[in-house]
Amino acid sequence: MKKTIIILTLVIQSILANADLPGSAYQYDRYSENAKFYFKSIPYYNYDLTNFGKTIIYDSKTKDEIYQINNYLPLEAFISNSGETLITSDYWMWGHSKLDDQILITIYIKDIDTIHYFLKDLVKNRSKLQTTVSHTLWYEKMFVVDDIFHVLTLEDKVVIIDMKTGLIIDRIAKRRCKYFSNSYEIENVRTIYYRDIEYPDGYLFPDLTSGEQFRESLIKGLNRIEVSAYANCNYYILIYGAIDADSSCEIFLLRATVDGEKNEEWYKEVSLWIVNQKYKTDLIPENCDKWVFQEYFYLK
Secondary structure (H helix, E strand, O other): OHHHHHHHHHHHHHHHHOOOOOHHHHHHHHOOOOOOEEEEEEOOOOOOOOOOOOEEEEOOOOOOEEEEOOOOOOOOOOEEOOOOOOEEEOOOOEEOOOOOOOOOEEEEEOOEEEEEEEEEHHHOOOOOOEEEOOEEOEEEEEEOOEEEEEEHHHHHHHEEEOOOOOEEEEEEHHHOOOHHHHOOOOOOOOOOEEEOOOOOOEEEOOEEEEOOHHHHHHHHHHOOOOOHHHHHHHEEEEEEEEEEOOEEEEEEEEEEEEOOHHHHHHHHHHHHHHHHOOEEOOOOOOOOOEEEEEEEEEEE
């Protein structure tokens, strides 16, 4: 969840700066090259770069569940022919500086520790990176052939990773890679997208199981008065809460300031009130064990 929280913080900053944003996450199935296995990846949060969710690996023939990991896989993502390796990536980096701590490729190998690759592992000539208003692009194309994962970076280099071990085995110029010749056509693996699942939109928070509305109940519980604008408030709250099927809420991200400054006492008061409530679960999307809801308050 740490990666998702970092991304969420940057998303909030980009909203304030009117910057470009990622798209929406959605549930999807993706098959291995040999079609013997597939994974179903289910998000618990509505940004496509999130890793907050779960992924279940199945045997294609029997439809039996083999194992699962407690992460959503943002696209591009792939599964090996053995069903034991999953690879996912981030298609951009947030910001234009301090890029080295951002994970770009994550590899999950069953019964083995997760492997991460960073910018320094994948790109040597940073002058080839491309920037938009709020983020930095680093690659052009990704694909898998015979359980070998290929990444074409913006410096026209192909980084080659063995899916069985998760190790980088080569870096070659694009012109040396046969898969980029005119005579070779890379086949897309089978993917099923579940676009008909409805996800909560915008700022929304479930009401309490007692029947009280969340917004009015929080304001009353904290003994504050709501005002219409941030400029008029003394107490500010931005809450992202993960509500599960047991009606409980876990703090996903919380900003709680007093007169524009961080205030530990106010933060603790707000977070304690939120996690001590029980919430209705009817807004949690289909197939999700939990979902991140969000709301904000300007208070005096």
